[in-house]
Structures are given as structure tokens and as C-alpha cells.
Amino acid sequence: MVIFRSGTSVLPPAEDLLLFEILTASEERRVEEANVVEVVSGVQEYPPEVVTISSTQPDQERLRYKRLLRDPVIRKSSPARPEAADELASVLTRDFPGLKPFSDDEVRATFDRMRKRR
Amino acid sequence: MRSEPHSIGCGRGDDLAAAATATPKPRIYIDAMVIVYHLGSNTASRLFELNARFLSQVKRGEVEPVVSTFCLTEAAAVIVELLTKQRNQLPTQAERERIQTRIEQFVDAFGLEVLSADELVALPDGEVDLFARTKQIVDAAKPVQGSHDRQWRMVGGADAIHVALAERAKADVIATFDEGFRTVQSPVSVEILGRRP
Numbered sequence: 001m002v003i004f005r006s007g008t009s010v011l012p013p014a015e016d017l018l019l020f021e022i023l024t025a026s027e028e029r030r031v032e033e034a035n036v037v038e039v040v041s042g043v044q045e046y047p048p049e050v051v052t053i054s055s056t057q058p059d060q061e062r063l064r065y066k067r068l069l070r071d072p073v074i075r076k077s078s079p080a081r082p083e084a085a086d087e088l089a090s091v092l093t094r095d096f097p098g099l100k101p102f103s104d105d106e107v108r109a110t111f112d113r114m115r116k117r118r
Numbered sequence: 119m120r121s122e123p124h125s126i127g128c129g130r131g132d133d134l135a136a137a138a139t140a141t142p143k144p145r146i147y148i149d150a151m152v153i154v155y156h157l158g159s160n161t162a163s164r165l166f167e168l169n170a171r172f173l174s175q176v177k178r179g180e181v182e183p184v185v186s187t188f189c190l191t192e193a194a195a196v197i198v199e200l201l202t203k204q205r206n207q208l209p210t211q212a213e214r215e216r217i218q219t220r221i222e223q224f225v226d227a228f229g230l231e232v233l234s235a236d237e238l239v240a241l242p243d244g245e246v247d248l249f250a251r252t253k254q255i256v257d258a259a260k261p262v263q264g265s266h267d268r269q270w271r272m273v274g275g276a277d278a279i280h281v282a283l284a285e286r287a288k289a290d291v292i293a294t295f296d297e298g299f300r301t302v303q304s305p306v307s308v309e310i311l312g313r314r315p
Contacts, residue, residue: 066240066243066244066245066246067239067240067244067246068240068244069237069240069242069244070237071237072233072234072237072238072286072287073231073232073233073234074187074232074233074234074237075225075230075231075232076231076232077225077226077229077230077231078179078183078229078230078231079179079229080176080177080178080179080227080228080229081226081227081229082177082227084223084226084227085173085177085224085227085228087227088156088157088220088223088224088227089156089161089166089170090156090157090158090159090160090161090166091157091220092157092158092197092201092217092220093158095216095220096201096205096213098204098205099158099201099204099205100204101158101159101160101161101163102154102155102158102159102160102200103159103160103163104159104163104165106200106203107151107154107155107158107159107196107200108151108295108296110196110199110200111150111151111192111196111296114192114195114196114199114276115274115275115276115277115298
């Protein structure tokens with residue numbers, strides 16, 4: 001980014017004017033603040049270039065946040081009840097008349113599709 | 119660290135059984151496929167038998183089974199899709215609730231510990247980096263060839279989320295039928311419960 005500043009530009013006067021007009025108000029303020037420092041220090045330095053944050057260049061400090069910790073256990077039903085477990089074997093085919101038992105292929109295909117591998 | 123795939127069904131090792139004799143009990147993160155196969159597949163099928171063999175260890179209390187709410191959501195979604203496709207009609211709300219009830223009964227019958235996926239996204243210090251970890255898992259994964267069709271497979275995005283959740287759940291093993299997990303490198307090892315013939 002090229003910034004116009006009186007007495008420091010290497011560009012011809014006509015181009016200086018054009019560039020000055022396209023500066024945003026915030027950039028103008030930044031230049032003025034930087035110039036105050038320069039006057040005191042006497043160092044001729046340009047202010048740091050403004051970097052636009054984009055999705056491909058995330059600012060890790062800005063993205064980081066913390067979450068209050070809570071117990072993740074929301075249900076704990078051990079020990080197992082073997083009889084109840086056996087009764088649940090293929091229970092959906094009894095719940096839904098006409099439903100054929102799920103085949104390996106259709107289960108895998110559905111998971112693959114759901115997990116976006118196909 | 120790298121996970122090593124194991125198999126109960128294919129004679130390539132049975133670390134679950136070996137680990138079950140040691141203390142403490144291995145903590146097993148159960149994949150949604152285990153739930154779907156038990157509730158809906160043919161009890162005479164090979165996959166059901168392999169699944170039942172694993173679940174018998176759960177029933178005997180030889181392992182410490184855990185499942186995430188993300189897994190339960192996946193299981194319900196797969197069952198709804200399969201039901202819809204077979205009948206070519208949308209399930210009613212009552213039928214969806216019936217499926218949900220059956221999944222909850224599965225959880226209770228097998229004594230599973232249900233962990234909130236929403237809570238597992240945070241590290242002990244409160245930092246949230248689940249998807250950064252998911253990216254690491256995907257980046258580190260190495261494609262493998264399927265045992266039955268020699269097709270190359272890679273860990274999927276949802277698989278990687280499961281791995282990250284299993285890590286947060288402090289699981290020792292992920293129990294699954296999905297060979298895509300074989301590609302994963304994680305402190306959590308992967309137990310492939312059965313492959314296609």
C-alpha cells in the first residue's frame with residue numbers, strides 16, 4: 001500500500017494528489033498518529049501495513065475462546081442387562097412390519113454417504 | 119503415536135479380549151454401526167454374529183463402553199434413512215420416537231456411558247480446538263486399501279470428529295466396522311470388528 005505524506009513521497013505531485021484522495025479516514029488517522037511519533041524520534045518510517053484478515057488467514061488470537069467445563073457424562077446405566085440386550089436383537093424388524101433386516105451393504109453405504117465419503 | 123488396527127473377526131489379533139483380562143478395563147468408544155447392526159440386521163447374518171461377539175464382552179462387563187451423543191444421532195439418522203428407503207415413505211413422528219426409544223434401550227441394556235459431544239469439545243483448560251484436532255487427524259491419516267475390494271480409503275471428516283471425541287472421552291479403543299478408521303493415527307487404537315467376506 002502506498003501512502004501519501006507531505007515531504008516524503010517519491011511520486012510526482014499529480015499522483016500524490018490522486019492517492020491522497022483514495023485514502024480512507026482511518027488510514028489518514030493512522031498516518032497522522034505515526035507522524036507524531038516520527039517527529040519526536042526523527043525516524044522516517046512508514047506505519048505498518050494494514051493486513052486484511054480473511055478466512056484463509058485466520059487470526060488465531062481472535063478465534064480462540066474458552067468454554068466453561070461441565071461433566072460430559074449425561075447418562076450412565078451400567079451394569080448391562082443381558083436379557084434386555086438380547087431382546088433388542090433385530091427389534092426394528094418387529095417394530096416396523098414389512099421392514100427387511102438391514103444388509104451389510106446398505107448399512108455401510110448409508111454410513112459412507114452420511115460421512116461424505118462418496 | 120499411531121493406532122494399530124485390530125480385528126476380532128479376521129484372526130489378526132484380539133486385543134480387546136486380552137485387554138479385558140487386565141485392569142483397569144479398557145474404555146471402548148462404540149461406533150454407531152454397532153448400534154444399527156444390533157437393532158436392525160438379520161440375527162443369522164455374519165455381521166450380526168461378529169457384532170454380538172463384541173457386544174457379549176460389553177454384556178459381561180469386561181470393557182467400559184462409552185458412546186457420544188454424536189454417535190447416537192448418527193445411528194438414529196441411518197435407521198431413519200434405511201427405513202424410509204425400504205418403505206418409500208417418510209416415517210411418522212411416532213415412528214421416529216420409537217427409533218429413539220430403541221436406541222436409548224440399547225444404551226441402558228448394554229450399560230453404556232453416554233457422553234455429551236458438546237461437552238467433549240472443550241479441553242481441560244477450557245480451550246476449544248475440536249476442529250483443529252480434526253484437521254490434524256485428517257492431515258496425518260494415510261490412505262489404506264479395503265480388505266474386500268482393494269479400494270483406497272481415507273478417514274472422513276465425521277470419522278475424524280469421532281476420533282477426536284474418543285480422545286476427549288479418554289477411550290483406549292474405538293470399536294467399529296468401518297475400515298476408514300484404519301487410516302487414523304491417534305493415541306486411541308482402532309478395533310475393526312469385522313470385514314466383509
